[in-house]
Amino acid sequence: MIRLVDVTHAYGERVVVDHVSLELEEHRIGLIGANGSGKSTLARMLNGLVVPDAGRVLVDGLDTRGHAREIRRRVGFVFSDADTQIIMPTVAEDVRIGLRGSGLSRAETDARVDAILDRHGLADHRDHPAHLLSGGQKQMLALASVMVTEPRVLVCDEPTTLLDLRNVRVITETLRGLEQQVILLTHHLDTLVGFDRVLVMDEGRIVFDGEPDAAVKYYVESMERRP
Numbered sequence: 001m002i003r004l005v006d007v008t009h010a011y012g013e014r015v016v017v018d019h020v021s022l023e024l025e026e027h028r029i030g031l032i033g034a035n036g037s038g039k040s041t042l043a044r045m046l047n048g049l050v051v052p053d054a055g056r057v058l059v060d061g062l063d064t065r066g067h068a069r070e071i072r073r074r075v076g077f078v079f080s081d082a083d084t085q086i087i088m089p090t091v092a093e094d095v096r097i098g099l100r101g102s103g104l105s106r107a108e109t110d111a112r113v114d115a116i117l118d119r120h121g122l123a124d125h126r127d128h129p130a131h132l133l134s135g136g137q138k139q140m141l142a143l144a145s146v147m148v149t150e151p152r153v154l155v156c157d158e159p160t161t162l163l164d165l166r167n168v169r170v171i172t173e174t175l176r177g178l179e180q181q182v183i184l185l186t187h188h189l190d191t192l193v194g195f196d197r198v199l200v201m202d203e204g205r206i207v208f209d210g211e212p213d214a215a216v217k218y219y220v221e222s223m224e225r226r227p
């Protein structure tokens, strides 16, 4: 379970996460809010990519301040722009790199890579240059490269923002099918149908926390009220 205890973070003078306390234990959690409301900064705190100025982020009781490696093994992170996440020349190499230092034998590594490529519809692209994949396939590769490490939690920061409608559906359905806990940041509000809990963020604070329908309604109405 991930717990935030009175977490605050600023960039220079600008406070972007403002005294947030949360317990994140539901299987499917959405995080929505206007551009610049602090969602990405909050999300990056969940696996220690950002360490808060004040307060604590605890993953299964481990503080992100000081347990970065263990925490990144437990909490995977998918970015919106897959190009920033894909680091190896070919599809299989990119997935394989996540298992470096895992202690698995070569045969075990091969089996794990093949299984994950198969599961994410990339088996036929195994030895293809990763940069030649379509946008949807690249996002699937970025997801596969995180999933191969078998994290317990997956934080996805707008994974569908750069995709066409069909690929939005493909990625959304893939995320829905995962056993892992998923924490999804998105501006595609219809992808939150069936989620257990949706948080709305505004100016660094959680201003709504509840069912998806009510959260989306709250968010849409608050945006309509904006000058």
Ligand SMILES: Nc1ncnc2c1ncn2[C@@H]1O[C@H](COP(=O)(O)OP(=O)(O)OP(=O)(O)O)[C@@H](O)[C@H]1O
Binding pocket: 011, 016, 033, 034, 035, 036, 037, 038, 039, 040, 041, 042
């Ligand atoms: N590394 C950084 N250095 C300085 N300012 C930053 C940094 N990262 C984010 N910010 C600023 O912090 C504020 C919150 O950004 P953040 O990315 O957390 O918001 P967001 O809700 O995810 O926005 P979006 O929906 O546009 O992705 C923004 O004003 C942003 O410009």
